[in-house]
Amino acid sequence: AQFRLGCCYYQGEGIETDFHEAVKWYRKAAEQGHAEAQYHLGMCYVEAKGVKYDTKESTKWFSKAAEQGNVYAQYKLGVCYEIGEGINQDAVEAVKLYRKAAEQGLAEAQYKLAICYEYGEGINQDAEEAAKLYRKAAEQGYADAQNDLGFCYDKGVGVRCDAEQGELWFWTAA
Numbered sequence: 001a002q003f004r005l006g007c008c009y010y011q012g013e014g015i016e017t018d019f020h021e022a023v024k025w026y027r028k029a030a031e032q033g034h035a036e037a038q039y040h041l042g043m044c045y046v047e048a049k050g051v052k053y054d055t056k057e058s059t060k061w062f063s064k065a066a067e068q069g070n071v072y073a074q075y076k077l078g079v080c081y082e083i084g085e086g087i088n089q090d091a092v093e094a095v096k097l098y099r100k101a102a103e104q105g106l107a108e109a110q111y112k113l114a115i116c117y118e119y120g121e122g123i124n125q126d127a128e129e130a131a132k133l134y135r136k137a138a139e140q141g142y143a144d145a146q147n148d149l150g151f152c153y154d155k156g157v158g159v160r161c162d163a164e165q166g167e168l169w170f171w172t173a174a
Helices: 001-012 018-032 033-045 055-067 071-083 092-104 107-119 127-138 143-155 161-173
Strands: none
Touching: 001 018, 001 033, 018 033, 018 107, 018 143, 033 055, 071 107, 092 107, 107 127, 107 143, 107 161, 127 143, 127 161, 143 161
């Protein structure tokens, strides 16, 4: 109930939007271990809504939610590790988190993990695995993955070169 009340204040559902009140209710639920509230509280620190921008605080809450399997927190924490925002940069840890979220079907995480495989960031380079992951995200409608899958087909990266397939994915992305 505390989490839902925080959402109501955040989104202005049935009540006037008030980010400070949203943070107050998210925090109450987050401190009791509610994973979604922990994720949303972390996002408030990233977006500076209701609280001051603070990447260390956001990564703290993303970590708590990610440990409980929250797919969005796993993804966001992976991004934090990838770029070193609020936490020491660690490509290997970013890959682990992207993989957890990708295995749960999150297109953004599948895309990020594909990039890691394509360029060998935090994991051994594997163009075939990159293309497979681009396809998973592309088939969910993720435009960046559609574009990159088009590139894979166009240039024969991880898949057999097929200009028609490449063009199809470029058009789908567009």
